Amino acid sequence: MAAGPRPLRRDAERNRERIIAAARELFARDGLDVTLDAVAAHAGVGVGTIYRRFADKEELIDAIFEARIAEIAGLAEAGLAVADPWDGLVGFLEAAIELHAADRGLKAVMLSAEHGHERVARGRDRIAPFVTRLVERAQEAGHLRADAETTDIPLIQFMLGAVAEYTRDVEPQMWRRMLTLVLDGLRPSRGGAAELPVRALTQREFERVMATARL
Amino acid sequence: MAAGPRPLRRDAERNRERIIAAARELFARDGLDVTLDAVAAHAGVGVGTIYRRFADKEELIDAIFEARIAEIAGLAEAGLAVADPWDGLVGFLEAAIELHAADRGLKAVMLSAEHGHERVARGRDRIAPFVTRLVERAQEAGHLRADAETTDIPLIQFMLGAVAEYTRDVEPQMWRRMLTLVLDGLRPSRGGAAELPVRALTQREFERVMATARL
DNA sequence: AGCAAAGCGGAGGAACCATCTCCGCTTGCG
DNA sequence: CGCAAGCGGAGATGGTTCCTCCGCTTTGCT
Numbered sequence: 001m002a003a004g005p006r007p008l009r010r011d012a013e014r015n016r017e018r019i020i021a022a023a024r025e026l027f028a029r030d031g032l033d034v035t036l037d038a039v040a041a042h043a044g045v046g047v048g049t050i051y052r053r054f055a056d057k058e059e060l061i062d063a064i065f066e067a068r069i070a071e072i073a074g075l076a077e078a079g080l081a082v083a084d085p086w087d088g089l090v091g092f093l094e095a096a097i098e099l100h101a102a103d104r105g106l107k108a109v110m111l112s113a114e115h116g117h118e119r120v121a122r123g124r125d126r127i128a129p130f131v132t133r134l135v136e137r138a139q140e141a142g143h144l145r146a147d148a149e150t151t152d153i154p155l156i157q158f159m160l161g162a163v164a165e166y167t168r169d170v171e172p173q174m175w176r177r178m179l180t181l182v183l184d185g186l187r188p189s190r191g192g193a194a195e196l197p198v199r200a201l202t203q204r205e206f207e208r209v210m211a212t213a214r215l
Numbered sequence: 216m217a218a219g220p221r222p223l224r225r226d227a228e229r230n231r232e233r234i235i236a237a238a239r240e241l242f243a244r245d246g247l248d249v250t251l252d253a254v255a256a257h258a259g260v261g262v263g264t265i266y267r268r269f270a271d272k273e274e275l276i277d278a279i280f281e282a283r284i285a286e287i288a289g290l291a292e293a294g295l296a297v298a299d300p301w302d303g304l305v306g307f308l309e310a311a312i313e314l315h316a317a318d319r320g321l322k323a324v325m326l327s328a329e330h331g332h333e334r335v336a337r338g339r340d341r342i343a344p345f346v347t348r349l350v351e352r353a354q355e356a357g358h359l360r361a362d363a364e365t366t367d368i369p370l371i372q373f374m375l376g377a378v379a380e381y382t383r384d385v386e387p388q389m390w391r392r393m394l395t396l397v398l399d400g401l402r403p404s405r406g407g408a409a410e411l412p413v414r415a416l417t418q419r420e421f422e423r424v425m426a427t428a429r430l
Numbered sequence: 431a432g433c434a435a436a437g438c439g440g441a442g443g444a445a446c447c448a449t450c451t452c453c454g455c456t457t458g459c460g
Numbered sequence: 461c462g463c464a465a466g467c468g469g470a471g472a473t474g475g476t477t478c479c480t481c482c483g484c485t486t487t488g489c490t
Contacts (some may be wrong), residue, residue: 009458009465035448037469038222045487111381113425128418145408148396149415162377163370166326178370185400188423189407190272193400193433194362200364203343224436252440263438266479362480425483 016053018043026065027105037138062119065109069123072096072110076130078088089134090183097134097157101164103174111158146186156182164179170205173198231268233258239279242320277334280324287311287325291345301358305398309391312372316379316390326373353379358423360403371397380404383429385420388413 008016022043026034036057040047054060075095084090100107109120131153138144160182164175177198186191201209223231237258241249251272255262256385270274290310297303317320324335346368353359379390392413399408416424 011458012466015467016355030264033448036450037448040469047450048452048468049466052466057449111425112428113422145411147408147411148219150416151416151421152396154421155382155389155416156396157379158381159374159393163374166373167370172371177367178374181367181371181397181400185261185396185408186400188409191404193362195364196360201366201370203366206366206369207328210326213327227437230438248477251479252477255440261482262479263439264437267437272478306483 012053014050015043015045018045019050019053019060020064023060027061027064028103032108036060058117061105061109062117065106065117066119066123068099068103068106069110069127072099073127073130075099075125076127076134079134080130080137084143084199085134085137086142089138089144092131092134093153093156093179093183095163096177097160097175100161101168101172104165107161107165109165111154111161144186144189148186155166166203167209169202170209171186171198174201227252227268230258230260230264233260234265234268234270234275235279235281238275242276242279243318243427244365247323248407251275258305273300273332276320277332279323280332281334283314283318283321284335284342285412287314288342288345290314290340291342291349294349294351295345298363299358300352300356304353304359307346307349308368308371308394312375312379312390312394315376316370316383319380322376322380326376341405357403359401363401381428382424388414389416 008012015140019039023039026039026042029194036050039193041059043050059202063208076092079088079092082091100110103154109117110124113121128150132150135144135148139146139148160179162176163178164172169172177196177200180194180196184190222228232251234254238254241254241257251265252262252273255265258265265275271280291307294303294307297306315325324332325339328336343365349364350359350363350365351369354361354363375390377395378393379387382389392415393409395409399405
């Protein structure tokens with residue numbers, strides 16, 4: 001790690017860290033459209049302090065999520081190291097969706113290319129090859145239906161991410177139930193069905209989901 | 216049909232219809248947050264004309280979607296009339312998701328309870344019993360896994376609706392591919408797998424999906 | 431034809447909201 | 461101690477959207 005042009009003053013460095021921690025937390029909880037004013041308040045600094053360190057919101061977002069996306073790439077790679085190809089794929093899916101479910105900002109950054117986010121985009125590109133291999137390996141072992149393809153995986157992540165977000169206030173684990181359904185659908189054939197985890201929503205709970213949903 | 220207090224003047228009635236047609240079209244294409252100014256422009260009238268006929272945006276939304284929700288209830292009821300219980304359930308799911316996919320406003324009104332929308336809410340309540348029956352019937356026939364429940368159905372609709380919205384600009388039929396996966400997951404057991412309809416996205420297409428997605 | 435009531439258009443008022451700048455004051459550190 | 465670096469946060473700027481208001485037009489009745 002080459003030292004930057006000149007190190008930050010001690011207080012400035014501390015504030016920088018506070019800002020990143022606060023932004024990480026708020027982006028995760030509320031999505032990318034929290035205001036930087038809110039981030040500043042949460043970090044206990046003034047907005048000006050953020051703008052002195054990051055040219056604009058984009059840059060802050062990039063700084064935070066580049067690392068997290070590398071994390072997902074790591075997850076995919078780790079899936080390839082699992083002995084059973086099916087377990088490797090499923091493990092990756094579960095872990096990735098869990099991250100999506102817990103971090104709204106991450107989801108937005110992963111699944112939309114909208115703004116700039118150059119570094120984030122390149123991080124995403126590094127994931128694809130691992131996923132392709134994960135899919136092929138499971139198919140070669142006869143555990144995954146032959147007509148599934150690489151691009152189906154992020155779509156599945158997106159689908160379940162949507163469920164997670166929709167139900168998060170009432171039953172944050174509901175996505176696991178739906179994922180089990182999808183996984184059973186991904187097998188080439190099967191005798192029984194995996195028992196669905198997480199009990200279904202009651203009618204009342206479903207109403208609460210609708211009431212609290214901000215589509 | 217009892218005549219209202221007094222009939223609208225001919226031109227007023229014509230405008231009312233234009234407004235409803237325009238609103239239906241724009242709400243379907245762009246969601247519920249189109250401005251009434253946009254609706255007015257599309258209808259070829261002034262905003263004032265809308266506000267003379269509808270107290271506010273909510274009332275216009277209610278007027279439009281009450282009817283459409285009755286449509287969905289009709290679909291569920293029709294599913295019960297299908298001889299094969301599984302086909303009845305699947306037919307309902309497909310038809311309902313197709314409507315969701317084609318009408319963003321409908322999706323918002325069906326799956327969130329946010330604002331007032333009293334009439335719409337009551338319409339929705341009428342659907343649940345049909346869905347319950349649809350599920351029970353398919354389970355009794357041994358076509359649907361026993362641990363699936365009524366509230367899973369709208370969640371599935373939501374999930375696929377999300378996919379439909381996400382991919383709409385690149386491959387509007389992609390949700391059918393994902394639905395097939397889910398349906399295979401809903402069977403108690405199966406020998407093979409239904410062939411996935413709609414080819415998977417290419418890597419490039421997936422990138423375009425991300426680029427055009429407005430999460 | 432003529433007139434009153436009904437209807438119309440759309441500029442603009444009011445109320446939000448988020449991003450980012452600026453500058454007088456404070457703090458760290460050599 | 462002195463000065464460069466850093467700070468806070470009010471507010472400028474530019475963007476929304478909802479809805480009202482009123483001078484003018486149209487309809488339909490007599």
